Structure formats: C-alpha cells, structure tokens
Amino acid sequence: MQPKAVYPDLAGRSVFITGGGSGIGAALTRAFALQGSRVAFVDIALDESEALVESCREDEVEHPPLFIPCDLRDIGALRAAVERAGERHGDITVLLNNAAHDERHAVDRVTPEYWDDRMAVNQRPVFFAAQAVLPQMQRAGGGSIVNFGSVSWKLRQGGMPAYTMAKASIHGLTRGLARDFGKQGIRVNTLVPGWVMTERQLRLWVTPAAEKEIEAGQVLAGRVMPEHIAEMALFLASDAAAMCSAQEFVVDGGWT
Template sequence: MEESVTALPLGFADLSGRGVVITGGGSGIGAALTEGFVRAGAKVAFIDINEEASLSLVERLSADAIHRPLFLHADLRDMDAAKAAIGEAASHLGGLGVLVNNAALDDRHEFLEVTEEIWDANQTINLKQMFFCAQAAAPYLIADGHGAIVNFSSISFMLNMGGMPSYTTAKAGILGLTKSLAGRLGPDGVRVNAILPGMIVTERQKRLWLTDEGIAAMVDRQCLKRSLTAEDVLGPCLFLASRASAGMTAQWITVDGGVL
C-alpha cells in the first residue's frame, strides 16, 4: 500500500516555523508539497490560479496545522502579479527561508503547429516566471542567512519526447537556471537545487494524457515496479529545503523510479 503524505516521516525539525512559499501549490504535486511543509510545522504561503481547489486545501489543512497556510491567488504568467505575490507572502510570513518553484503547465503541442504565441506562452509559465519568482524572493532569502530555492524540472527532456518541445526545452533550461542562480546566490548563503520527477501520476495526468497502458509501460521501464505519486517528490523537496542538505547547491535529484 502506498503511503499518504501524512504517513511520511517528516524529520526536518529546522523547517518548523520557517517561511516557505510554493508556486502552484493548490493541486497535484504542489498540493502534496504544501501539505508536507505544513505538517513539518513550516509557515506556508502558496500561489495558485485555481481558487476553488486552493481554498479547499487551506480548509482541509487548517484543522490541525500549527500554522494555517496562506493562499495567494495570482496568474504567474503576469510577472508583476508573481512578484507581488512573493512580496505579500514574505510580509505575511515575516520573511522567507524557502522558495519552491513548482508551478508548470505540461500541455501537449505539435511541433509543426507551434506558433510564436504558443512558444512564448509555454516558456512564460514553465521557465520565465521561475526566474522572476526567484528574483523577487532573493532579498528575503539572503536576509534569512541560509535560504534555499528548490526548482522543479523534469526528466522529460532526456526521453526524446516529441509531443511537447517547448515544455521540454523549458525543463532543460531550469537546470541551467538552477546552476546559474546557485553560483550567484551561494556567496550570500542561499542554496539552489532542483528536482527532476519522472512520470508522477496525478488526477490531471490521468484525466488528460495517461492511460492504464501508458502507466504500465512506464512502470515496466522503471526499476521500482509501482506508479510514482506526488508524495514521492515530497521527501526530496523537504530534504533540499532543510539544513539536512546544507552543503548541497547547484545539484539536482532525480525521482523517476529508476528510468534513467
């Protein structure tokens, strides 16, 4: 039986009381991250465009949370709105110790039909907003003294997947961004790392793209013979956000069940 978020051993005591902002934290992988940090005792603000799902998550987690999570409604394709949300999170939480750049949109798109508008929109939500969220959060992370950024990439760009070329380009770019920011912010005491999930089975994925046959085919390629869920990336994210990884920066952790 697969473990739930609440059953995971959250042994990262230094995260208790830390100001954490998570982008795209209202559903899917993001909701699992929000819940995990809340249950680790962090002060969490999450940014999302889906108001209904996000408010429902806040109510569910607030029943036994040490710190009630804060939902900030913003469209991260609007850089001014994204930066304002980061500022509001920092103000509400009394500073920031961790930024989790999770928000993404993996819509499929046919190479021969991609327009400049489609390309630019895809790069905006999957890469551009990560840069500007990090830029907005950086002064608070530097002031914290030992801040951390965790960027979510993907193994998709390593699998020669032809059905979403702008998305996979952005996910490759996130690794370049991670290493560049690590070099820039390291002297200020801020660590920057990334997580590369494999096929994480979420409700959205099952509704839009994944079939039972497709899931089975990927599991067959994995060393671990089970479907990966959002909870599988929670532990690595908590680790990279916490002082348990204090000597790590400019690195990435692959969570793909052993596909690569």
C-alpha cells in the first residue's frame, strides 16, 4: 500500500530498521522504500525477509532494501550490520528500533537465564543500535531515532512481565538519549503502537473476545494496521518533525 504522505527529504536517506522483515517492520521497510529511502534491515526471519525484498523489487522501488541476517542478541553482529549498511548506503540518518518479541511467560516459570534472554531481545539492542549509529549520524550532521514502545504495559496487560518491563524502559532510554544526542541534531522519540493487526497477532491472539476488547477500548472504529504505524514513523523520521524529540507518539485508535 502506498503511504498517504510523501516526504521529499526521505528520498535517498540511509535508513536502518531492526526486525524489518515481518509484521510492523515489513510495513516500515516497504513504506521507506516507497519514499525512495535506502533501507537496510536486520532480522532472523530469513524466508519472510527475502520474500519482502523480492516484493519491494516487484513494486519497482528505486532502491530495493538490503536484508542483513542478524540475531540482535549478538551485539557484535548488530554493530557489524550497522557498519555494513553505512558503507553500502552512506551514513545512516534514520534508525528504527522496531524488533521485539512478545512471547508469553508465566511468572513461576521465569528463570534468570530466561529473563536475561528477553532483555537481550527486547531491550539491550535498542541502546546498542543507537550507540552504533551515533558516529554516522554525527558525520551526517543529525538524524532521527525512533524507539518502539507498547501500549501493553499502559493497559496493565499480564502474562509477559519481562516484555512489559522492557517496553516500559524504552521511554526512559528515549528521554535520556534525547538529551545526550540533541545538541548534535539527533532527535530521539518513542513510537507507541496500539494493538496492531499483524498476521502474527491475528494468528495467535485476536480471538472473538479480543475483538470485543478492542471495540470497547478504542475510541475509533476499525483496526490499527501496520501501515498506520509506518505513517507515524515516516513523519518522525522526516524533517517535518524537526522540533520533536524526547516524546512519545501513540497510534492506538485512542485506547490509552
């Protein structure tokens, strides 16, 4: 689907997306590619990521996205991917820290090792990706970092405390980094998706009872789709958001 808005300053930009191969990330990858950005994305979902690159080629985007297989739990691999993307596309000026995994876990089954693994997926790479792109954004004279939060903890959702803690902590990281990076023209914001109807969410969790919950919670009718999240990410990445930093931008149909 074509994005509703076109941001001329995003054409040719070097954009790095974590978890850009499926779900919301795939909508981000496509939306930025359709703006003419040079997108590099990392993911562990090989088949879906390769299919996405192919489908962007079929859309005849000017710069087909570059897929770099990478497990974000490996910070060395993440750093190498950021370097490679910068070498291929020029200094990265947009970082979308999108990857996460909302695996459910009962409180009594959580071990210290499991807890650390959830942080290694949902929290740690957000900081280390920002650290890795910093020299490139400094060289380029500025940039935009978008960290992905979640309404889950705001809605007091249970069944995944490691995830909700990691997602809540993203707000603190955003506000701290926004201060550290701001003088260098680098904006840092949190994008908070509502309950977004990705294929995975529909397959695993969106039961008829959940549909009723969405209807009761959202003030807007209809469903929040990955493309709605991508529209906000495009705005935050572009110069249209020039004086927006250290804030959270919620796209949840008015639920929270």
